[in-house]
Amino acid sequence: MEPGAAGDSRPAKPGPCVSGAALAASGEPGRRMPTVAAVLPAGGCGERMGVGTPKQFCPILERPLISYTLQALERVCWIKDIVVAVTAENMGVMERIVQKYQHTRVSLAEAGVTRHRSIFNGLKALAEDEPGCKLSKPQVVIIHDAVRPFVEEDILLQVALAAEEHGAAGAIRPLVSTVISASADGCLDHSLERATHRASEMPQAFLFDVIYEAYQQCSDYDLEFGTECLQLALKYSDTKAKLVEGSPDLWKVTYKRDLSAAESIIKERISQEICMVMDTKEDTERVGYLLEEVLKKELNNVKIVSGVRSHGGRDIQQITLPQCYNFVCVNGAASDFPETQQLLSVLEQSSLSILYPVVVVLVYFLDFKSVPLGQKMESLMWIREFAKEVKKRNILLCGLLICYPQDEQTLQESLKQGAAIIAALIKDRNPGLIGQLLVA
Numbered sequence: 001m002e003p004g005a006a007g008d009s010r011p012a013k014p015g016p017c018v019s020g021a022a023l024a025a026s027g028e029p030g031r032r033m034p035t036v037a038a039v040l041p042a043g044g045c046g047e048r049m050g051v052g053t054p055k056q057f058c059p060i061l062e063r064p065l066i067s068y069t070l071q072a073l074e075r076v077c078w079i080k081d082i083v084v085a086v087t088a089e090n091m092g093v094m095e096r097i098v099q100k101y102q103h104t105r106v107s108l109a110e111a112g113v114t115r116h117r118s119i120f121n122g123l124k125a126l127a128e129d130e131p132g133c134k135l136s137k138p139q140v141v142i143i144h145d146a147v148r149p150f151v152e153e154d155i156l157l158q159v160a161l162a163a164e165e166h167g168a169a170g171a172i173r174p175l176v177s178t179v180i181s182a183s184a185d186g187c188l189d190h191s192l193e194r195a196t197h198r199a200s201e202m203p204q205a206f207l208f209d210v211i212y213e214a215y216q217q218c219s220d221y222d223l224e225f226g227t228e229c230l231q232l233a234l235k236y237s238d239t240k241a242k243l244v245e246g247s248p249d250l251w252k253v254t255y256k257r258d259l260s261a262a263e264s265i266i267k268e269r270i271s272q273e274i275c276m277v278m279d280t281k282e283d284t285e286r287v288g289y290l291l292e293e294v295l296k297k298e299l300n301n302v303k304i305v306s307g308v309r310s311h312g313g314r315d316i317q318q319i320t321l322p323q324c325y326n327f328v329c330v331n332g333a334a335s336d337f338p339e340t341q342q343l344l345s346v347l348e349q350s351s352l353s354i355l356y357p358v359v360v361v362l363v364y365f366l367d368f369k370s371v372p373l374g375q376k377m378e379s380l381m382w383i384r385e386f387a388k389e390v391k392k393r394n395i396l397l398c399g400l401l402i403c404y405p406q407d408e409q410t411l412q413e414s415l416k417q418g419a420a421i422i423a424a425l426i427k428d429r430n431p432g433l434i435g436q437l438l439v440a
């Protein structure tokens with residue numbers, strides 16, 4: 001499957017989007033796609049999160065949350081424009097995010113004091129009747145909260161196509177708790193039947209005219225206190241939304257603990273592939289492949305590919321996966337600094353680390369009996385300074401020395417321990433460990 005194609009859980013790359021199989025995957029290959037744009041309300045202050053920064057700008061692995069949501073939308077080729085509504089105060093912050101993370105289809109609109117007002121302003125930026133409108137009016141508009149980063153192409157496609165057919169559509173999830181109605185005295189008034197109710201989530205999609213007219217007609221009370229766009233379409237445009245079951249990952253980052261949950265989902269996703277780079281210079285290739293075997297056994301859900309590094313490191317492009325964020329470089333005992341430096345500069349140029357921290361583990365095999373550990377560590381001290389340097393480019397570099405004894409059983413134990421250390425470095429992406437020389 002092409003990276004970024006429908007159903008592919010890998011994170012998208014910053015460059016041109018790669019999806020395209022979407023309509024075919026929807027089971028309607030002959031269907032023409034309507035023109036689609038998206039509006040992302042991002043003008044809230046994140047009161048419930050309780051941190052100083054609005055949650056859409058809170059960092060996850062050092063990148064603002066909203067950039068993950070934008071990336072999820074930009075990987076979908078058929079979404080032409082993405083209008084983000086941000087407060088005047090945060091316009092500069094947002095412009096810098098767009099530039100730094102290379103978001104190419106984003107336009108900014110000014111947010112309002114409520115979510116509905118922010119969405120309305122975003123829609124106005126797409127409505128050709130508005131003076132100074134630079135964007136063209138789409139047939140279908142997707143509305144998606146800036147703080148729901150894990151939206152996939154399949155649900156975006158389902159709501160967009162359902163909106164084209166029904167006028168409005170929205171993602172739903174089963175309720176996890178029963179909803180009750182309380183009376184003024186703080187007692188139970190009545191309980192709703194859980195099986196017949198659903199949680200309304202995002203994304204939602206609308207025929208542009210349906211939702212724009214609804215916003216134009218709705219009351220100040222709706223704009224001030226309303227929380228449901230589907231309801232506006234029903235009330236003011238007489239349009240009954242089609243409800244589409246979404247995945248659990250569509251949840252809205254609301255509380256502080258949601259940031260940790262989002263971080264662990266992202267870490268999980270970018271740990272699914274490891275690229276092993278073998279140095280053929282010395283007798284390390286064999287033991288490198290043994291390490292690969294052990295890694296495959298220990299991390300049985302992780303895809304591991306390997307290739308050999310030509311001297312000068314130039315062949316790395318041929319062996320890297322298009323979006324692999326983890327590299328294990330198996331070096332010969334005499335492998336030297338310039339080669340590693342060249343390898344790292346190829347990684348830096350690949351722009352992989354713009355979006356995610358890239359983990360690089362430099363592995364050295366060593367017979368502790370013939371070369372004292374201290375001596376070997378001393379010869380690798382350059383890793384500490386070099387790691388600080390590449391950290392500035394979001395590359396997390398560490399060294400790992402694996403004991404290479406002659407007997408097979410001890411070798412297997414060292415390899416197992418080495419594999420466990422590699423797995424921990426990749427899964428945790430702990431910047432505190434950069435430059436460390438670990439020993440297995």
Ligand SMILES: Nc1ccn([C@@H]2O[C@H](COP(=O)(O)OP(=O)(O)OP(=O)(O)O)[C@@H](O)[C@H]2O)c(=O)n1
Nearest residue numbers: 041042043044045046047048113114115118146
């Ligand atoms: N005046 C507002 C208020 C909210 N939003 C956006 O609407 C989405 C969902 O709203 P919510 O989770 O309520 O965000 P906040 O209002 O920021 O959170 P809180 O209610 O905890 O303050 C968020 O992307 C938020 O930035 C917006 O664009 N304009």
Ligand SMILES: O=C(CO)[C@H](O)[C@H](O)COP(=O)(O)O
Nearest residue numbers: 115145200201202227228252
């Ligand atoms: O799920 C939603 C729409 O159905 C919205 O994300 C939700 O209504 C936003 O509400 P709030 O700003 O109160 O969190």
